[in-house]
Amino acid sequence: MAxxxxxxxxxxxxxxxxxxxxSILDAxxxxxxxxxxxxxxxxxxxxxxxxxKQTIYSYFDGKDALFEAIVRDxxxxxxxxxxxxxxRGNDPETALARTARRxxxxxxxxxxxxxxxxxxxxxxxxxxxxxxxxRSGPLLAAANLAxxxxxxxxxxxxxxxxxxxxxxxxxxxxxxDLYIRRLLDLDSEPDPADVERAVADAVRVFLAAHARR
Amino acid sequence: MAxxxxxxxxxxxxxxxxxxxxSILDAxxxxxxxxxxxxxxxxxxxxxxxxxKQTIYSYFDGKDALFEAIVRDxxxxxxxxxxxxxxRGNDPETALARTARRxxxxxxxxxxxxxxxxxxxxxxxxxxxxxxxxRSGPLLAAANLAxxxxxxxxxxxxxxxxxxxxxxxxxxxxxxDLYIRRLLDLDSEPDPADVERAVADAVRVFLAAHARR
DNA sequence: GTCTATATACGGATAGAC
DNA sequence: GTCTATCCGTATATAGAC
Numbered sequence: 470m471a472x473x474x475x476x477x478x479x480x481x482x483x484x485x486x487x488x489x490x491x492s493i494l495d496a497x498x499x500x501x502x503x504x505x506x507x508x509x510x511x512x513x514x515x516x517x518x519x520x521x522k523q524t525i526y527s528y529f530d531g532k533d534a535l536f537e538a539i540v541r542d543x544x545x546x547x548x549x550x551x552x553x554x555x556x557r558g559n560d561p562e563t564a565l566a567r568t569a570r571r572x573x574x575x576x577x578x579x580x581x582x583x584x585x586x587x588x589x590x591x592x593x594x595x596x597x598x599x600x601x602x603x604r605s606g607p608l609l610a611a612a613n614l615a616x617x618x619x620x621x622x623x624x625x626x627x628x629x630x631x632x633x634x635x636x637x638x639x640x641x642x643x644x645x646d647l648y649i650r651r652l653l654d655l656d657s658e659p660d661p662a663d664v665e666r667a668v669a670d671a672v673r674v675f676l677a678a679h680a681r682r
Numbered sequence: 683m684a685x686x687x688x689x690x691x692x693x694x695x696x697x698x699x700x701x702x703x704x705s706i707l708d709a710x711x712x713x714x715x716x717x718x719x720x721x722x723x724x725x726x727x728x729x730x731x732x733x734x735k736q737t738i739y740s741y742f743d744g745k746d747a748l749f750e751a752i753v754r755d756x757x758x759x760x761x762x763x764x765x766x767x768x769x770r771g772n773d774p775e776t777a778l779a780r781t782a783r784r785x786x787x788x789x790x791x792x793x794x795x796x797x798x799x800x801x802x803x804x805x806x807x808x809x810x811x812x813x814x815x816x817r818s819g820p821l822l823a824a825a826n827l828a829x830x831x832x833x834x835x836x837x838x839x840x841x842x843x844x845x846x847x848x849x850x851x852x853x854x855x856x857x858x859d860l861y862i863r864r865l866l867d868l869d870s871e872p873d874p875a876d877v878e879r880a881v882a883d884a885v886r887v888f889l890a891a892h893a894r895r
Numbered sequence: 896g897t898c899t900a901t902a903t904a905c906g907g908a909t910a911g912a913c
Numbered sequence: 914g915t916c917t918a919t920c921c922g923t924a925t926a927t928a929g930a931c
Contacts (some may be wrong), residue, residue: 483909486916491872497736502748504760505720505803507718507720507721508720510923510924510925511925511926512923512924512925521896521897521898521899522898522926523897523898523899523926523928524896524897524898524923526926527896529899531925531926532924532925532926549683549701558868574887578736586802586803586805588866589799589802589803589865589866590718590799590802590803590865592799592865592866593867596867597784598867599866600866602866602868603862603863603868607859607862611859634883637858637859638858638883638887639854639856640885641854641857641859642854644854645850645851645854646820646850646854649816649820650816650855651804652802653755653801653812653815654805654806654812655803655812655816659728661912670847670851674851674887674888674891675887676889677890677891678887678891700913701902706921723905723906723907724907724908725907726928733915734916734917735907735908736908736909736914736917737914737915737916739907739908740908740914741917744907745907851909863907865908
């Protein structure tokens with residue numbers, strides 16, 4: 470082992486080093502999404518991660534870079550279920566309801582709301598992060614649903630002239646009043662009964678608007 | 683004039699004093715809604731208002747109190763058109779479209795978005811402000827529309843079982859994707875063509891879902 | 896690479912003259 | 914009431930020992 474460079478040592482301890490970097494990332498995620506960018510301090514992140522503040526600066530260039538890292542990471546992981554294409558084997562009502570629940574489970578959950586709130590608060594400082602979120606979240610979800618709606622239209626099951634616009638309207642219906650209330654933190658947790666009502670309402674209105682005849 | 687107490691002087695200069703207080707309020711509104719609560723500094727407000735920082739503290743108890751004052755003021759003034767009851771003389775399509783435009787004109791405008799973004803960012807610190815906004819904005823708008831929908835249902839023009847829920851769905855449709863994009867500041871100004879499309883889509887879908895037979 | 900200690904700056908709030 | 918000057922806490926970032 471003697472004579473190994475620090476770089477080699479670092480490679481040898483790659484597993485441990487990676488988990489330390491990850492523990493910083495995890496701690497930063499908690500702190501940033503909890504306090505917001507402005508009130509989050511590097512000291513708090515260091516304390517939460519159980520490392521010295523300087524150690525953070527050896528892994529990340531600064532507060533901005535750390536924030537960008539945790540947001541991109543959260544977007545990738547949290548929005549992943551939203552990015553999955555639709556299951557197409559069922560009748561439209563069942564398929565729409567399934568898509569709706571999967572969507573609301575993600576975006577109404579505390580983590581989803583915290584991420585979105587933080588992005589809304591900091592979209593002026595980090596415009597690229599806001600756009601990355603939009604693309605891998607709302608836009609991707611609408612695009613996936615649009616594919617399915619186009620298929621339904623082709624089969625003559627529904628009447629959907631503009632699939633992407635229709636998909637966006639569906640998700641808009643779905644957010645409804647619940648989303649506003651959650652954004653303003655008026656409801657601490659999403660009430661499952663309200664979620665089910667939102668799903669049922671959205672599916673009902675959407676199908677009524679796009680019924681053939 | 684000699685011997686007048688400072689209180690009397692203050693009353694005598696009431697017009698000027700009031701306009702100075704208002705100029706502080708105006709400056710604070712610009713600074714807070716532009717930078718957000720955290721990044722807004724009392725120095726910046728003083729500079730913008732053209733007064734010394736100490737003068738602000740003679741009118742307001744501190745940063746929190748000043749913030750509360752400007753938010754409540756903005757809510758009252760900005761959301762006032764939303765609180766007006768519906769004009770009922772027209773056919774449902776025209777009335778809904780008029781309500782829709784009035785709503786979007788307020789909430790999609792830069793000032794409306796800045797207010798909402800700030801409240802979303804600070805709802806943890808000022809939960810009462812978030813609730814006041816919700817009540818005098820989204821809730822009041824929905825309640826007013828619900829009254830009109832109940833009337834239409836009573837006359838047999840539309841089928842509306844739960845007017846308040848239906849009204850909320852209408853505004854949800856109306857916000858659509860535009861609102862998300864504006865929240866994340868992806869579109870700097872609302873495109874009038876997109877607004878008209880949003881209005882038309884919302885009215886069309888809503889009427890299809892609530893048509894009598 | 897990791898820790899302790901520190902440099903530097905900034906913001907909220909206050910003291911004292913007029 | 915209004916101004917100038919200042920106190921005090923805190924936060925980002927860095928220096929130096931191991």
